[in-house]
Amino acid sequence: GPIQQPHQHLQQQQQQQQKSQPASSTSVQGPPTPTQPAAAVGALQIPPMQQHQLSAVPTAKTTTLQPMMSLEQHFPDPPPSLWDFFHAEATPCEKYPTADVLWRQTERDRVYNFLLHVPYQLERIMIFGTLLCLYSFLGALTVLPLRCLRTLWHLLQPARQKHSSSSSSSSSSSSRMLPGAQLYDLMCVLLLLAAVGVLSQIKPGVIYYWMKDITSEFLKIQVIFTALEILDKILSNFGVDVLEALSSTCTLFTRHSIGLTQLVADFAVALLLITAHGCVLMCQAMVFAVTMNSKANALLALMIATNFVELKGQVYKRTDTNKLWTLACQDIVERFELLLVLGFVVVEEISNSGTWAPSAAVLLVCARIFMWEIIIDIAKHAVLGKFNDIRPGIYREYMRDLCSDSLDKHSHNSHKLVGFCPLGPAALALRMMHTLFTLKTDGHPNWPIRTAGVLLAWLAACIFQVMLGFSMKWLAYLYVQHHAAQAGGRTLPRAINVTPAGTKIVPAAVAAAAAGVGKAGGAGGGGSSSSSVGNAGSV
Numbered sequence: 170g171p172i173q174q175p176h177q178h179l180q181q182q183q184q185q186q187q188k189s190q191p192a193s194s195t196s197v198q199g200p201p202t203p204t205q206p207a208a209a210v211g212a213l214q215i216p217p218m219q220q221h222q223l224s225a226v227p228t229a230k231t232t233t234l235q236p237m238m239s240l241e242q243h244f245p246d247p248p249p250s251l252w253d254f255f256h257a258e259a260t261p262c263e264k265y266p267t268a269d270v271l272w273r274q275t276e277r278d279r280v281y282n283f284l285l286h287v288p289y290q291l292e293r294i295m296i297f298g299t300l301l302c303l304y305s306f307l308g309a310l311t312v313l314p315l316r317c318l319r320t321l322w323h324l325l326q327p328a329r330q331k332h333s334s335s336s337s338s339s340s341s342s343s344s345r346m347l348p349g350a351q352l353y354d355l356m357c358v359l360l361l362l363a364a365v366g367v368l369s370q371i372k373p374g375v376i377y378y379w380m381k382d383i384t385s386e387f388l389k390i391q392v393i394f395t396a397l398e399i400l401d402k403i404l405s406n407f408g409v410d411v412l413e414a415l416s417s418t419c420t421l422f423t424r425h426s427i428g429l430t431q432l433v434a435d436f437a438v439a440l441l442l443i444t445a446h447g448c449v450l451m452c453q454a455m456v457f458a459v460t461m462n463s464k465a466n467a468l469l470a471l472m473i474a475t476n477f478v479e480l481k482g483q484v485y486k487r488t489d490t491n492k493l494w495t496l497a498c499q500d501i502v503e504r505f506e507l508l509l510v511l512g513f514v515v516v517e518e519i520s521n522s523g524t525w526a527p528s529a530a531v532l533l534v535c536a537r538i539f540m541w542e543i544i545i546d547i548a549k550h551a552v553l554g555k556f557n558d559i560r561p562g563i564y565r566e567y568m569r570d571l572c573s574d575s576l577d578k579h580s581h582n583s584h585k586l587v588g589f590c591p592l593g594p595a596a597l598a599l600r601m602m603h604t605l606f607t608l609k610t611d612g613h614p615n616w617p618i619r620t621a622g623v624l625l626a627w628l629a630a631c632i633f634q635v636m637l638g639f640s641m642k643w644l645a646y647l648y649v650q651h652h653a654a655q656a657g658g659r660t661l662p663r664a665i666n667v668t669p670a671g672t673k674i675v676p677a678a679v680a681a682a683a684a685g686v687g688k689a690g691g692a693g694g695g696g697s698s699s700s701s702v703g704n705a706g707s708v
Contacts, residue, residue, distance in 0.1 A: 286561040287547060287550055287551040287554060287561045287564075288547045288551075289561075290561045290562070290564035290565055290568075291497075291546070291547060291550050291561075291564050292543070292547070293564070293568060294497065294501075294564050294567050294568045294571065295497075295500065295501055295504060295546070297568065297571065297572070297641075297644075297645075298497075298498070298501035298571065298587050299501060299504055299505050300637065300641060301501075301571075301575060301583050301584070301586060301587055301589075301641070302501065302502065302505040302584065302587065302589045302591070303505065303637065304580055304583060304634065304637050304638050304641060305580050305581075305583050305584035305589060305591045306505070306591045306594055306595060306598075307580070307630055307633065307634035307637070308579075308580025308581060308591070308634060308638075309357070309361070309580075309591045309592060309595040310595055310598065310599075310627075310630060311627065311630050311631040311634045312580055312581075312631070312634065313354060313357055313358060313581075314358065315631075316351070316354045317354050317355055317358045320347070320351040320354060320355060324347065347423060348420075348423060349416070349419045349420030349421070349422070349423045349424070350416075350419075350420075352419040352422065352423055353415065353416045353419040353420075356415060356419060356436060356439075357412075357592060359436075360436070360439055360440055360443055360592055361443075361592060361595060361596055361599065363440055363444070364440065364443045364444045364447055364592070364593070364596035365596050365599040365600055365603065367444045367447075368444070368447050368448065368451065368596060368597065368600040369600060369603055371448065371451065373451065373454070373455060373517050376451065376452060376455045377455045377458055377459065380393065380452075380455055380456060380459050381459050381462075390456065390459065390460060390471055391471060391474050391475060393456060394453070394456050394471060394475055395475050397449055397452055397453050397456065398453075398475060398503075400445075400449050401446070401449050401450065401453065401503075401506065402499055402502075402503075404442060404445055404446040404449060404590070404593065405446065405502055405506075405588065405589065405590045405593070406588050406590075406669065407442065408439075408442050408443065408446060408590030408592070408593060409584070409585055409588055409589070409590050409669075411435075411438055411439050411442050412439060412590065412592070413585075414435055415435045415436065415439050418431055418432050418435045419432065439592075442593075443590075443592045443593050443596060444596070446590065446592075446593030446594075446596075447593050447594075447596040447597045447600070450506060450509065450510055450513070450593065450594065450597050451513065451597060451600075453506075453510050454510045454511075454513040454514050454517070456471075457510065457511070457514055457538065458514055458517070461514075461531070461534055468534070468537075468538065472538065472541045472542065472545060473541075473545065487557065488553055488556075488557045488559070489557070490559065490563055490664060490666075491666055491667045491673075493550075493553065493554075493557075493559060493563065494567055494664070494665055494667060494669075495667065495669055496550075496553075497550070497564075497567065498587045498588045498669035499588070499669070500546050500549075500550075501587050501589075502587060502588060502589045503542075504542060504543075504546070505589070505594075506594060507538070507539065507542055508539070509594050509597060509598065511535040511538060511539065512598075512601065513597060513600075513601055514531065514535065515527050515531060515532065515535060516601045516604055516605060517604070518531050519605070519608070520604050520605075520608060523608075523609060523610055523611065524610070525608070525610075563664060565652070566661075566663075566664030566665075567664055567665060568648065569648065569649060569652045569664075570663050570664055570665040571586060571587075571645075571665070572644075572645035572646075572648045572649050573645070573649050574586055574665075575641065575642075575645050576642065576645055576646060576649070579638070580634070580638060585668075585669075586669075587669055588668070588669025602623070606619055606623060
């Protein structure tokens with residue numbers, strides 16, 4: 170046929186070349202190419218590293234028919250007959266599970282990872298992270314004032330002022346009287362009081378009607394809410410660095426390493442950021458209030474649109490375990506702040522109605538919003554894990570590292586583990602308490618009873634904060650022990666290798682060697698620079 174003629178012609182040419190080629194050239198390893206004679210191939214200088222690769226290739230005498238055979242193998246078979254076609258359509262073949270190359274997951278594993286394992290593994294770390302935020306948040310409202318009262322008590326004691334007899338001893342005693350940590354506590358209390366004073370002057374009704382006028386269309390609501398979410402993430406993440414800088418500045422100021430100008434500058438930056446953070450959270454609450462009073466499906470559409478815009482930006486980008494941890498920290502902080510924002514909506518509804526009992530309809534809508542947020546977070550992480558081949562076991566490794574890091578943390582530094590800035594939400598919470606305390610009802614307000622109620626509520630919050638922190642220590646310890654028992658006592662590498670801001674964590678051994686210290690402290694200690702080991706966790 171016409172297809173076999175080129176094959177025969179090629180075979181005749183190769184046989185003539187073999188006859189004209191010397192006998193010594195037939196022992197050359199490697200097949201001849203169609204564009205180069207066999208004698209030319211024998212004259213090539215084969216590198217030593219490639220000789221072991223070509224040693225298993227047949228000689229030129231045994232590969233003369235290889236081009237013809239390769240052409241015949243790639244030539245498609247003719248289509249089946251009509252009866253065979255109908256038979257194949259009527260009797261499909263059996264389907265067996267197919268495991269992937271990376272994690273040996275079958276189709277059934279990927280389905281139940283999406284439906285069961287991701288919600289369980291994700292919600293476990295989300296609940297623990299939200300409790301960490303609550304622990305730090307309550308610490309800013311309960312333990313921080315107590316520490317400041319203790320500091321003021323030591324400063325006002327007259328016996329402390331009689332120890333210094335010279336100027337040098339006076340400066341040393343003053344530095345011992347007021348360490349950097351205590352000065353930082355006083356600064357934080359001043360920041361909270363100043364931020365609450367600014368937020369108290371902002372009328373939520375003005376923000377509500379202003380947003381209602383400019384959000385006559387749904388697209389504008391979505392744009393405003395998306396902008397507020399971006400600002401909230403920026404301010405919350407940047408606020409952790411600002412507070413750390415203020416704490417370091419207070420320490421250096423008490424040791425006379427820097428002047429008053431740097432301290433005032435850091436305080437002003439922190440005050441501006443915390444006040445702006447509280448205003449952004451208040452505006453988010455007003456956006457929810459506007460959507461609650463609009464169409465019935467506008468609130469659900471707003472939640473879905475804002476979250477799936479973020480999902481769209483994440484799905485089409487390659488996400489590794491470090492980026493997934495950063496996203497999980499952002500979702501933890503966002504969920505806690507959502508609870509606070511919905512509480513502000515309820516408090517404003519109570520203030521407008523003039524009654525202490527909140528409306529059942531408003532509580533139901535707030536519960537629906539929170540449930541939608543949980544469902545959307547689960548779907549977002551499940552889709553990201555599916556598109557990036559990340560198993561749900563990575564959240565178990567995150568949980569282990571987060572529990573291990575939280576064992577030596579307290580309310581004044583545990584917020585750094587998830588990138589949460591507690592002073593902005595605390596200022597908004599104090600603004601809510603001020604609204605409830607000055608609530609105008611039908612009768613004349615009984616101020617002594619309200620003051621006693623505030624004191625009792627604060628004492629209950631102090632007790633709850635201590636019990637919450639102590640319980641979380643034991644919960645973290647038990648989980649770390651349980652994870653170590655499942656690993657058979659082996660020391661597994663860390664899965665959290667970056668901070669919530671995305672900065673790479675330096676392992677403790679490297680930090681200690683660089684600083685010349687025997688042991689480096691901090692939340693990031695003991696980490697491994699590998700970012701893919703966390704994926705090895707089982708379903």
